[in-house]
Amino acid sequence: MSVTTRRTRLAAAALAAVTALGGLAACGKDDDDATASGGKPAKLVVDTFGEFGYDEIVKQYEKDTGIKVELRKTAQLNEYRPKIVRALATGKGAADVVALEEGILNEFKANPANWADLGKLVAKDHSSEYLPWKWELGKAPDGRLIGLPTDVGSLAVCYRRDLFQAAKLPVERDQVAALWPDWNAFIETGKKYRAATGKGMLDSVTTASSAVMFQQGGDLFYDKDDNVVADTSASVKSAWDTAIAMADANITAETATWSPEWSAGFKQGTFAATFCPSWMLGIVQENSGPENKGKWDVAPVPGGAGNWGGSWLAVPTQSKYPKEAAKLAEYLTNAQSQVAAFKAKGPLPTNLEALKNPEFLAYTNEYFNNAPTGKIFGDSVSKIQPLHLGPKHQAVKENAFEPALRSYESGQSTKDKAWEQYVKDAKTQGAF
Structure with a gap:
């Protein structure tokens, strides 16, 4: 995951970019959010993207506190980020608790004034309770704690057992893992699948490129001084x-x-495999539907480890109830909640107690043919390589790197022209 270096000298520039673009659109603070008796808020709003697995967890919080929790979900990160930008720029519309993904984290923590210092609001110092590098990444350049760790995106391969069987490939997860000890072997397996079925085994080259890039570690689109290094990064080139x-x-x-x-391809069998971080298990399940229960399974990625994503919960200073919001963030990120979220939708814990929890380690996912997902993903956490993600990593990845790869994949451009376009767009997307 991104063990990111932060440069204080860039904070002002990054802040200017964020302010120009805008901040988090989430919950609007309605008049019916008036405080309940005893000075507590009647309602707190949480904004997330994708699936964090909080639906059942917040029900218990509501029972314990008497505070209603509204969960506002945005399906995709590229739709979610502009909402954050807009609310921060206008100074209104932010949720009480906001999820910040690693690809956009640096962009927003460059201006700590937008975020409450959770170190002063939570009940105690939790720094020893989480993966050390994950905890440190939640700090702003000035040292204040703006984010409590949620999950980490350890990687695996989700594959369709029935489609592998139809292609006369092995279907048991240990045998499938043996098919691809490295990336060349993965490609050879894909060729066999194509020859047998006439279809592509993998969804897209972009899911593979993310896996390889994060597996390599080190500097990605930026160097440690946060200069764009689009055409010289060894990880990106690999x-x-x-x-x-x-x-x-x-x-x-x-x-x-x-x-x-x-999204439709999961249910239709358009492809037989995708690279899935732990948090994507819920997305695969939702896209595939109940009729495909037991057809999916989980195996290690080529090379045995990798990472894609992971988030923190922050409290915008706009919140009318920062203390109660911090308590809610604290509750959602504690060991018990992280295990519950993992069992519900797959986000992999970063809380050390949760990672050692016997219930977590023994957990099997019924939808994925009872795959021991607790062990598969838990074992990979220690193998995650340190990364440096720059301030606009997500923008470079989604608006420069991936479109260029797709243009070549679809035959719309040559290899050289695709690379040339990526380098050009990366400099534009990565600039402050």
Whole structure:
């Protein structure tokens, strides 16, 4: 996950960019949010993207506190970020608790004035309770704690057992893992699948490129001084070359991640595999539907480890109830809640007690053919390589790197032209 260096000298520039773009649109503070008896808020609002698994957890919080919790979910991060930007820029509309994903975290923590200092609001010092690097990343350049750790996106491969069987490939997860000890072997497996079925085994080259890039570690789109290094990063070049090799081998279904075609492809069998961080298990299940229960399974990624995503919970200073909001964030990120969220939707805990919890380690996911997902994803946490993600990592990834790869995958541009376009767009997207 991103062990990110922060440069105080960039804070003002990053803040200017954030302010120009805008901040978090989430909950609007309505008049019916008036405080309840005893000075407590009648309602607190939590904004998240994707699926955090909080639906049942907040019900217990409501019983314990008498405070209603409204969960506002945005499906995709690229739709979620502009909402944050807008609310911070206008000074209104932010939720009481806001999820910040690693790809956008640095962009927002560059201006700590937008965020409450959770170190002063929570009941005690929790720093020893989480993965150390994850805790440190929740701090702003001035040292204040703006985010409590939620999950980490340890990687695996989600694959369709029935489609593998139809292609006369092994279906048991240990045998599937043996198919691809490295990326070249993964490509060869994809070729066999294509020959047997006429279809692409993998959803898209972009899910593979993310896996390779994060597996390599080190500097990605930025160096440690937060200069854009689009064309010189070894991790990015390795990811690019692997993705190009997959496109050349014709092993993908060419369905862009998060597109309607991609979402529908899970149910329709358009592809047989995707690289899935722990948090994506819930998305795979929802897209695939109950009729595909037991058809999906989980195996390790080529190379055995990787990472994609992970978040923190922050409290905007706009919140009318920062103390109660901090308590809610504290509750949602404690060991018990992280285990419950993992069991509900798959976000992998970063709380050390949760990672050692016997219930977590023994957990099997019924939808994914009873795969021991607690062990599979839990074992990979220690293998995550330190990364440096720059201030606009997500923008460079989604608006420069991935579109260029897709243009080559779909045959719309040559290899050289795709790379040239990526380098050009990366400098634009990565600039302050």
